Amino acid sequence: MAEAEVAAFRRSVLRFAAAGTGLRDLPWRRTRDAWRVLVSETMLQQTQVSRVLGPYRAFLERFGDPAACAAASPGEVVRAWTGLGYNRRALNLHRAAVACTERHGGRVPGELEALRSLPGVGPYTARAVLAFAFEADVGVVDTNVARVLARALAGRPLRPAEAQDLADRLVPRGRSWLHNQAMLDLGARYCTARSPACDGCPVRRRCRWAAADGVPPDPATGSAGTSRPQSRFDGSDRQGRGRLVAALRKGPVAAAGLAATTGWPDDHGRARRVADGLVAEGLARWSGERTLVLP
Numbered sequence: 001m002a003e004a005e006v007a008a009f010r011r012s013v014l015r016f017a018a019a020g021t022g023l024r025d026l027p028w029r030r031t032r033d034a035w036r037v038l039v040s041e042t043m044l045q046q047t048q049v050s051r052v053l054g055p056y057r058a059f060l061e062r063f064g065d066p067a068a069c070a071a072a073s074p075g076e077v078v079r080a081w082t083g084l085g086y087n088r089r090a091l092n093l094h095r096a097a098v099a100c101t102e103r104h105g106g107r108v109p110g111e112l113e114a115l116r117s118l119p120g121v122g123p124y125t126a127r128a129v130l131a132f133a134f135e136a137d138v139g140v141v142d143t144n145v146a147r148v149l150a151r152a153l154a155g156r157p158l159r160p161a162e163a164q165d166l167a168d169r170l171v172p173r174g175r176s177w178l179h180n181q182a183m184l185d186l187g188a189r190y191c192t193a194r195s196p197a198c199d200g201c202p203v204r205r206r207c208r209w210a211a212a213d214g215v216p217p218d219p220a221t222g223s224a225g226t227s228r229p230q231s232r233f234d235g236s237d238r239q240g241r242g243r244l245v246a247a248l249r250k251g252p253v254a255a256a257g258l259a260a261t262t263g264w265p266d267d268h269g270r271a272r273r274v275a276d277g278l279v280a281e282g283l284a285r286w287s288g289e290r291t292l293v294l295p
């Protein structure tokens with residue numbers, strides 16, 4: 001893509017960010033503390049902003065820095081994850097806090113490789129911490145941004161390296177924080193997965209897909225970083241796992257009660273398999289042979 005085209009799009013994004021109707025006011029946008037940014041980005045993986053707001057505040061009141069989180073048991077951190085789902089993230093955040101205290105003097109590191117080595121921190125989260133805490137000049141590609149890149153800039157599905165390269169090229173030097181937050185909001189507020197609001201979109205004039213009248217196929221479909229349809233939740237193992245962790249937050253669960261707790265009263269084998277899965281991941285442990293508890 002020509003540099004002039006990239007530069008014009010970059011200017012449109014910054015104009016949108018600077019406008020009074022620009023960015024959403026979110027608590028994690030009022031801080032540059034790397035731990036707070038890491039907590040918010042971990043919670044926002046696969047969970048909507050509206051569901052994160054309450055747990056984010058409560059979690060940080062309890063675990064205000066990596067040392068406080070590392071000093072708690074994994075079970076306490078899983079307990080503080082109430083309402084967010086995907087409880088493995090809580091466990092990874094606890095492990096990341098331990099790594100920060102053991103290897104980085106109690107601080108979240110500010111280098112890509114060191115961030116990537118933290119449990120649960122993938123390419124997106126590492127770059128989000130770099131951009132939003134350290135204001136480093138890197139492009140952040142979540143599912144929202146990935147749609148904008150594919151539809152507006154490329155006009156076709158992108159491979160992972162292409163999406164990251166394009167995102168990096170777009171970043172205005174020294175204004176990475178503002179630019180990346182604006183890209184996230186463009187995707188979340190206008191360039192949505194199912195019904196993009198092209199008429200009111202601030203970058204419409206620079207959008208390749210809109211210029212082609214949004215003719216199918218959607219360039220975002222199958223493009224790197226865009227979300228895939230999730231498998232059905234009702235009746236899934238994930239639902240049973242969630243029920244079991246919710247019960248464990250309140251107290252121990254006897255082996256004999258696993259089937260009822262997971263919601264499969266007639267399928268003890270499935271319930272036991274799910275419980276053993278939680279134990280293997282470190283999300284639960286057996287106390288004695290017949291009682292499951294948080295770690």
Ligand code: SF4
Binds near residue numbers: 190201207209
């Ligand atoms: S004009 Fe439409 S397709 Fe293009 S970036 Fe905006 S919302 Fe997305």
